[in-house]
Amino acid sequence: MFTKSTKTNTVHILLLEQLRDVESCLLYFESFMRAACIQETAHETLKGLGANVGEAEAKADISLRKMIDSLQGQSYLPSTREDIISVATSCDKIANKCEGIANHVVYQRFSFPSQFSEDLLKIVSITHNQFEVLESSITKLFTNFGEFLRDHSILDEIRNFESQVDRIEHKLNEEIYALDIELAARMQLAKHVESLCDISDTIENIADKMQIMLITRKA
Amino acid sequence: MIYLLLAAGLFMGWSLGTNDAANAFGTAVATRVIKYRTAIIIIAVCVIIGSFVGGANNIGEVAKLATSNEVIASTDVVTDAIESGMVPMLKLKSALKAAIIFVCAGLTVFGMSYFKFPVSANQSITGAIIGWGLYYADYSNPEILSVNLPQIGKFAATWVLNPLGAGIISFILVKTVGQLLEKKLSTLGGYDTLIKTGYIIAGILGSYSIGVNSSANVTALYFDYAYSETGVAANLLTNPVITAGIGGIAIALGVLTYSKKVMMTVGGSIADITQMDGFLVIIAMALTVVLMGNLMGIPVSTSQAVVGAVVGAGLTRGVKQVNFGVFKSIGLAWIGSPTIAGVLAYAVAFLTQGFFG
Numbered sequence: 333m334f335t336k337s338t339k340t341n342t343v344h345i346l347l348l349e350q351l352r353d354v355e356s357c358l359l360y361f362e363s364f365m366r367a368a369c370i371q372e373t374a375h376e377t378l379k380g381l382g383a384n385v386g387e388a389e390a391k392a393d394i395s396l397r398k399m400i401d402s403l404q405g406q407s408y409l410p411s412t413r414e415d416i417i418s419v420a421t422s423c424d425k426i427a428n429k430c431e432g433i434a435n436h437v438v439y440q441r442f443s444f445p446s447q448f449s450e451d452l453l454k455i456v457s458i459t460h461n462q463f464e465v466l467e468s469s470i471t472k473l474f475t476n477f478g479e480f481l482r483d484h485s486i487l488d489e490i491r492n493f494e495s496q497v498d499r500i501e502h503k504l505n506e507e508i509y510a511l512d513i514e515l516a517a518r519m520q521l522a523k524h525v526e527s528l529c530d531i532s533d534t535i536e537n538i539a540d541k542m543q544i545m546l547i548t549r550k551a
Numbered sequence: 552m553i554y555l556l557l558a559a560g561l562f563m564g565w566s567l568g569t570n571d572a573a574n575a576f577g578t579a580v581a582t583r584v585i586k587y588r589t590a591i592i593i594i595a596v597c598v599i600i601g602s603f604v605g606g607a608n609n610i611g612e613v614a615k616l617a618t619s620n621e622v623i624a625s626t627d628v629v630t631d632a633i634e635s636g637m638v639p640m641l642k643l644k645s646a647l648k649a650a651i652i653f654v655c656a657g658l659t660v661f662g663m664s665y666f667k668f669p670v671s672a673n674q675s676i677t678g679a680i681i682g683w684g685l686y687y688a689d690y691s692n693p694e695i696l697s698v699n700l701p702q703i704g705k706f707a708a709t710w711v712l713n714p715l716g717a718g719i720i721s722f723i724l725v726k727t728v729g730q731l732l733e734k735k736l737s738t739l740g741g742y743d744t745l746i747k748t749g750y751i752i753a754g755i756l757g758s759y760s761i762g763v764n765s766s767a768n769v770t771a772l773y774f775d776y777a778y779s780e781t782g783v784a785a786n787l788l789t790n791p792v793i794t795a796g797i798g799g800i801a802i803a804l805g806v807l808t809y810s811k812k813v814m815m816t817v818g819g820s821i822a823d824i825t826q827m828d829g830f831l832v833i834i835a836m837a838l839t840v841v842l843m844g845n846l847m848g849i850p851v852s853t854s855q856a857v858v859g860a861v862v863g864a865g866l867t868r869g870v871k872q873v874n875f876g877v878f879k880s881i882g883l884a885w886i887g888s889p890t891i892a893g894v895l896a897y898a899v900a901f902l903t904q905g906f907f908g
Contacts, residue, residue, distance in 0.1 A: 343740075409743045410583040416739075478736035549742060550733070550825055 342402050344474035350395035351467050354427045357388035361430035365456050369449035382434040389431040396424045415545045422538045433527045451500050459532045462493035484546050490539040497532040559650035561801040564769035567672045568805020573814045574853045575757030578829040579750040580814050594758040595803035601762020602799020607791035609767030612848040614776040619698035620684025622648050626777040629785040645786040649772030655679040655895040671852040671888045676768045678889025682896030705847045710885050713843050713851045714859025721835035721863030746826050753833035760837040764850045766798030828864040835860040
């Protein structure tokens with residue numbers, strides 16, 4: 333009775349669909365960042381890659397709405413519905429943030445200085461890995477909930493990724509403010525780095541939300 | 552006309568319903584696991600069933616306590632009244648005494664609630680009966696003592712045994728059933744189904760136990776304990792099952808008409824425990840109240856049982872997790888409610904001795 337629930341599978345399937353769309357947005361964003369880290373990349377190319385990120389974000393938005401609609405009439409408790417919606421909307425913010433960064437880089441015709449490429453792409457790569465762990469954690473809610481209640485150390489992995497990103501951000505900021513360029517240019521670069529690291533923060537916040545979800549449901 | 556005096560007991564039942572419903576479904580309603588309307592219908596039905604099925608046992612016990620405390624006429628008094636043709640007067644006096652006890656208990660509940668002190672309606676009624684008895688009963692008579700002292704002893708013992716029992720049962724349930732169920736869970740949806748089902752089962756058991764336990768307190772004082780021997784009705788009610796059933800209906804009316812506010816308040820404060828613990832706590836309360844009622848033979852406080860069960864559930868996570876400060880205010884209700892009601896009843900007994908003496 334409590335071990336299988338076919339009724340609520342629709343929500344799980346649609347949530348996974350949304351996560352896949354967010355992940356594809358992250359992948360497009362990774363390509364965008366690779367191009368943005370190369371000084372020679374043409375503006376039109378960057379614009380095209382930015383548009384891909386935007387399209388993936390729009391697709392993720394549609395998946396989110398479909399998932400929220402599917403919650404209606406399901407046998408979930410109101411608090412569970414709220415928690416699922418909160419996790420899903422937070423995941424949607426990941427795609428929104430990717431789109432936001434891509435748009436601003438395109439609008440500003442900005443390209444990242446080559447000496448920072450490695451660290452910037454490292455942040456994107458860590459964020460992607462962090463998102464994959466988040467995906468696995470969310471899946472556990474629908475496939476292995478009892479065990480997840482007892483052992484949610486997987487959420488610590490997500491936090492560890494965020495710490496790695498934090499360390500790189502700190503290092504980058506130190507280097508950026510040591511550059512011999514206009515303060516405005518330094519601040520512009522630091523702002524982009526901050527927005528980039530913010531994606532990892534968002535993923536960490538989702539992990540925190542999930543931990544609260546688990547703690548309030550623990551026997 | 553004399554049956555209008557039954558209104559005092561029914562009002563007491565109604566107010567019990569408005570308060571005690573929270574113990575059965577408060578957490579579930581406050582945390583939106585169950586809709587308020589669904590909850591009150593389940594409570595009302597189960598309280599009535601509980602009162603008709605199991606309430607009669609407590610009717611006899613409360614009536615026994617009330618008889619030894621001179622609230623209900625004993626067989627000897629009824630026999631004398633039959634011989635002297637004073638049965639209608641005895642009937643009126645008995646109903647009046649019952650109404651006085653309920654007014655004293657009701658005033659205690661109202662006063663303590665007004666000053667925002669926790670209060671137990673069940674304890675107030677028993678306190679008022681004993682208060683009346685302390686004025687009228689001949690405590691130098693070994694026969695009276697042999698009935699009253701064990702009853703008072705039992706009453707005081709429930710202050711400890713009731714929450715302690717609930718705490719132990721709750722601790723065992725959370726430690727074993729709770730953790731076993733947790734292991735069996737595979738999905739979030741399954742968890743929700745478990746919580747909903749658990750709360751409904753717990754609510755049914757809790758409501759049933761309130762019906763079994765509290766219905767006697769509402770109408771037992773209108774019950775003619777001597778009727779089975781004398782065959783003459785010297786009080787308003789003569790059938791124990793119907794007596795308990797009327798009490799159950801009064802409680803159910805309280806639940807149906809005015810329980811939302813208390814349910815949300817009490818439920819919200821108990822809801823500090825997890826959802827899984829929540830329904831196990833109610834099951835522990837229900838089991839304790841029914842077991843204690845059978846064991847001790849007197850109605851016990853459902854609120855005491857809930858507090859004990861909450862503490863028991865908290866102890867499964869270690870002593871540090873338990874807020875023992877809650878006992879200060881609750882202890883005040885356990886001791887304050889019967890004491891104040893008893894003093895009031897004693898004072899009324901003194902003031903009305905010209906009529907009842």
